Amino acid sequence: MIRRSLYVITALTTSFALMACGGDDDGSGGGTTTDTGTTTDTGTTTDTTTGNQGGGGGGQGGSGGQGGGPVEGCGDGLVSADEECDDDNTVNGDGCDNGCSVEDGYACTGEPSACGPVCGDGQILGAEANGCDDGNTAEGDGCSATCTVEPGYTCTGEPSDCSAECGDGLVSADEGCDDDNTAAGDGCSATCTVEPGYTCTGQPSTCSAACGDGDIAGSEACDDGNTTNGDGCSAQCLEEPGWTCTDAPGGSDCATTCGDGIRIMGVEGCDDGDTMGGDGCSATCTVEAGYTCANNPGMPSQCVTGCGNGIISGGETCDDGNAVSGDGCSAACTTETGYTCSGTPSACCFAETEANNTYQTADGPLGVGGKACAAITPATDVDFFSFTLQTAGDVTIETLPGGGSGICPSTLDTVLELYGTNGTTLIANNDNKANGDHCSKIDPVTHPGAASLPAGTYYARVIDWQQDGVITSYRLSVKATVCGNGITEGSEECDGGTGCSATCQLATPGLGQSFTTAQPFTACNITPNSNARVDVPSCFPQVGGVHWYSFNTANGLLALTANAVGPVALYSGLGQELGCFSDATQAPLGTLTSAGGTVYAAVAVPTAINCLTFAQTPYNGVGTTATDINVSFDTPPAMDFGMTVNSGSVFLGTHTEIFQFPKTGGVMAEEYSVADGIQFQHLGYDLKFAGGNLFSVTKSASSSASRIYRLFNESSSTWGATPWDTTPTYPSSAPFYTLTYDGTNMIGATRTTQGTVHFFSFSATAAGTPASLGTNTSVGYVVGLAADSQYFYVAGLGASGEGVYRISRANVSAPATRIARVETTTSHNPIALDNTGMANYLYVRTEGEIHVVANPAGTPIYAGALSTLGGPGDQAMAYDPMTDSIFFVETETTGSARIMRLQ
Numbered sequence: 001m002i003r004r005s006l007y008v009i010t011a012l013t014t015s016f017a018l019m020a021c022g023g024d025d026d027g028s029g030g031g032t033t034t035d036t037g038t039t040t041d042t043g044t045t046t047d048t049t050t051g052n053q054g055g056g057g058g059g060q061g062g063s064g065g066q067g068g069g070p071v072e073g074c075g076d077g078l079v080s081a082d083e084e085c086d087d088d089n090t091v092n093g094d095g096c097d098n099g100c101s102v103e104d105g106y107a108c109t110g111e112p113s114a115c116g117p118v119c120g121d122g123q124i125l126g127a128e129a130n131g132c133d134d135g136n137t138a139e140g141d142g143c144s145a146t147c148t149v150e151p152g153y154t155c156t157g158e159p160s161d162c163s164a165e166c167g168d169g170l171v172s173a174d175e176g177c178d179d180d181n182t183a184a185g186d187g188c189s190a191t192c193t194v195e196p197g198y199t200c201t202g203q204p205s206t207c208s209a210a211c212g213d214g215d216i217a218g219s220e221a222c223d224d225g226n227t228t229n230g231d232g233c234s235a236q237c238l239e240e241p242g243w244t245c246t247d248a249p250g251g252s253d254c255a256t257t258c259g260d261g262i263r264i265m266g267v268e269g270c271d272d273g274d275t276m277g278g279d280g281c282s283a284t285c286t287v288e289a290g291y292t293c294a295n296n297p298g299m300p301s302q303c304v305t306g307c308g309n310g311i312i313s314g315g316e317t318c319d320d321g322n323a324v325s326g327d328g329c330s331a332a333c334t335t336e337t338g339y340t341c342s343g344t345p346s347a348c349c350f351a352e353t354e355a356n357n358t359y360q361t362a363d364g365p366l367g368v369g370g371k372a373c374a375a376i377t378p379a380t381d382v383d384f385f386s387f388t389l390q391t392a393g394d395v396t397i398e399t400l401p402g403g404g405s406g407i408c409p410s411t412l413d414t415v416l417e418l419y420g421t422n423g424t425t426l427i428a429n430n431d432n433k434a435n436g437d438h439c440s441k442i443d444p445v446t447h448p449g450a451a452s453l454p455a456g457t458y459y460a461r462v463i464d465w466q467q468d469g470v471i472t473s474y475r476l477s478v479k480a481t482v483c484g485n486g487i488t489e490g491s492e493e494c495d496g497g498t499g500c501s502a503t504c505q506l507a508t509p510g511l512g513q514s515f516t517t518a519q520p521f522t523a524c525n526i527t528p529n530s531n532a533r534v535d536v537p538s539c540f541p542q543v544g545g546v547h548w549y550s551f552n553t554a555n556g557l558l559a560l561t562a563n564a565v566g567p568v569a570l571y572s573g574l575g576q577e578l579g580c581f582s583d584a585t586q587a588p589l590g591t592l593t594s595a596g597g598t599v600y601a602a603v604a605v606p607t608a609i610n611c612l613t614f615a616q617t618p619y620n621g622v623g624t625t626a627t628d629i630n631v632s633f634d635t636p637p638a639m640d641f642g643m644t645v646n647s648g649s650v651f652l653g654t655h656t657e658i659f660q661f662p663k664t665g666g667v668m669a670e671e672y673s674v675a676d677g678i679q680f681q682h683l684g685y686d687l688k689f690a691g692g693n694l695f696s697v698t699k700s701a702s703s704s705a706s707r708i709y710r711l712f713n714e715s716s717s718t719w720g721a722t723p724w725d726t727t728p729t730y731p732s733s734a735p736f737y738t739l740t741y742d743g744t745n746m747i748g749a750t751r752t753t754q755g756t757v758h759f760f761s762f763s764a765t766a767a768g769t770p771a772s773l774g775t776n777t778s779v780g781y782v783v784g785l786a787a788d789s790q791y792f793y794v795a796g797l798g799a800s801g802e803g804v805y806r807i808s809r810a811n812v813s814a815p816a817t818r819i820a821r822v823e824t825t826t827s828h829n830p831i832a833l834d835n836t837g838m839a840n841y842l843y844v845r846t847e848g849e850i851h852v853v854a855n856p857a858g859t860p861i862y863a864g865a866l867s868t869l870g871g872p873g874d875q876a877m878a879y880d881p882m883t884d885s886i887f888f889v890e891t892e893t894t895g896s897a898r899i900m901r902l903q
Helices: 002-021 126-130
Strands: 106-109 114-117 153-156 161-164 198-201 206-209 243-246 253-256 291-294 302-305 339-342 347-351 363-366 371-376 383-389 395-401 414-419 426-430 456-464 471-480 545-552 556-562 568-571 577-581 589-593 598-605 612-617 626-628 643-645 649-653 658-662 670-672 686-690 693-697 708-713 718-723 736-741 745-750 757-763 771-776 779-787 791-798 801-808 817-820 831-833 841-846 849-854 861-867 877-880 885-890 898-902
Touching: 114 126, 347 363, 363 371, 371 383, 371 456, 383 471, 395 414, 395 456, 456 471, 556 568, 556 598, 556 861, 568 589, 577 589, 577 861, 598 612, 643 885, 649 686, 686 736, 693 736, 745 779, 745 791, 757 779, 757 791, 779 801, 779 831, 791 831, 791 841, 817 841, 817 849, 831 877, 841 877, 861 898
Parallel strands: 347 371, 363 383, 589 861, 643 686, 643 877, 736 779
Antiparallel strands: 106 114, 153 161, 198 206, 243 253, 291 302, 339 347, 371 471, 383 456, 395 471, 414 426, 414 456, 545 598, 556 589, 556 612, 568 577, 568 598, 626 898, 643 649, 649 658, 658 670, 686 693, 693 708, 708 718, 736 745, 745 757, 757 771, 779 791, 791 801, 801 817, 831 841, 841 849, 849 861, 877 885, 885 898
């Protein structure tokens, strides 16, 4: 009856709503619906609905469609329009209430409605009763996306509050570890965080001490913040033998334990098992002066005195820095008979005993390496000393100041003589070692008689020069090479091995062991291994072998380079040394060669060089053919300095006159001097023709007087001295010895003795004030000059010795580079270029010889001498660009000046 009443109420409500909507006046689809049904309560329910078809003015029963039938009620499992759900019952609390509305916290779908709690709304309903609802559907926060409690969590309340369950063996998101317990001190704390010094992995967590993190944990004995062995705390965080570690902020502090008998390499120099000191190993485990310590693994250090280290220690009575007997301090560091030793390292002297004025009464014998201490008093005193060569060797004897080193002043002016084993045969003698050093020296280089002396006792005689002065104190030093010690040195050709004689000479050199048995060069890769010293080049060391190679040449310029630093020499086919460099990696050794010729290369052994390169390129410079152009002189030049050319003539200068003659020669030279207004003070060491004028540089060292004079004007054919560098300001004591023309301006360079050169420029067409071009402090004694667009080229003395140096015009103060190793004079070494724009060849004259350098502005190749005509006094040379030839003077052949042309 309740169900029917509800239906009637619902129907009536619907009717009222339809009536309120009104009918369609035109009767097309809407009308008035009248419910005429009656309801009779007889125990059964009969619903009758009568309606008329809509139309017209609307009939009884409603209009606008067929009249409504019975509406299903709530609980029938069918969701009607006014129901939110219908779960086929009218029970509350199951998601669809007894009014068929969805209950709060539920969602319903389908017919009959299937209702379930809404996960993520924060309400725990229905099936969520044994789960959770934390107000979201995110995973990993303890309550899953389906509102079930995630493993390792516990959830309570609404919305659910979920937290990790520490100790359940499951690592939750907010746990660093979970080792299935809540005990602390095992790496995972009671709150499931990783304890300091541990690392934890897996589920349940397995925790172990983290060696190298600086925290001591678990089984660690130390932890120094790394896992490196050898620093006291091992890679396993255990104390290493010989170390003691203490805990400190940031990691264990480990230190060696000096005195425990364990030597820690790199930290302790020794450890002899105690901290006493004075026994070779100090209280701080350092090796004490004068000792050497043997350090065997697992054993305390064994320390003994270090005889030969220059420090007197232990039972030593001397230590001269070697372990050789015969020099006053024996191989066992005891003082030898007749010697006294003092100082550190020990300086030992054989004390002179008078009278020793004959070889029969000579003091000695001294051993090789020994020194005698003596005096010349009175002035007529004569001192004889004997010394013994145990084997054949090269002898070097010299007198020294009483202190044992330095040069000897004029008050210590000795004369030294070397006599043979009979005491009367003079082998060699010497007065002064060098300029300014009045002591004396005999060596196998300057005195070949002192080389390769057989074993025996020899005698040295010392007197005062002229025997007119007392020498209060001097020393006599005796040195010698030792044949048989296995070291090839000095004049020894070998020292041991097959074919080596008792005097260390090689009877038959093998392949590569000499110039005549040179090994043919086939390719870059070489193996220099000769232990013989035969035909030793000038720059090679006094110890070691020499390996020789031969190379077949072609026409042109040959350049020899090496792939590593080491002495290399180049020789002509006639055995002439063409060059000897200690480093041929950058600056090649060069020479001009012809087809079918042979050159020879020597390499010092031992060496790092394992590749030589012989590069042949064309040569297009001045040739080697010298021709006398038959110029005669009314007054032959006594000396020659400057030489220059113009279009048709050659000019030659001396200190007193100028000579002029045609390039073709065959005439007597015209002479210009005082009668032509040219005085001594107008002439110097160089001449240059440029801009239609002939210029001379004087020897003046004045800072304000003219140094450049025009001597001849071509356009007017006028001779006479005209000052050209007006109102100059030059550095004092820095005269010009050389002059050049760079195609635009005249350039002068100063000659100083202090390793400095100043450059100045002048106009070639008008007199004026000279302009400074800069100063270079790396080369001095400049006596030759040329210039192209990039560089100044000077002949002088630099840091690398004498030679031709290149100086950048863009950076004049930068260090000069030596491009040719040639001897230079202190007066004039002319330099010429074939092109002042960019030079291909540079020519320089020295000691009468004319040398050529190819590619001077690039990688220079010193190609040796074009001509060897001329003596040391022949200096004049001029390059003629019109004929690509060189004019020069030579006096060596006939004793009088000849004008030669190289072409």
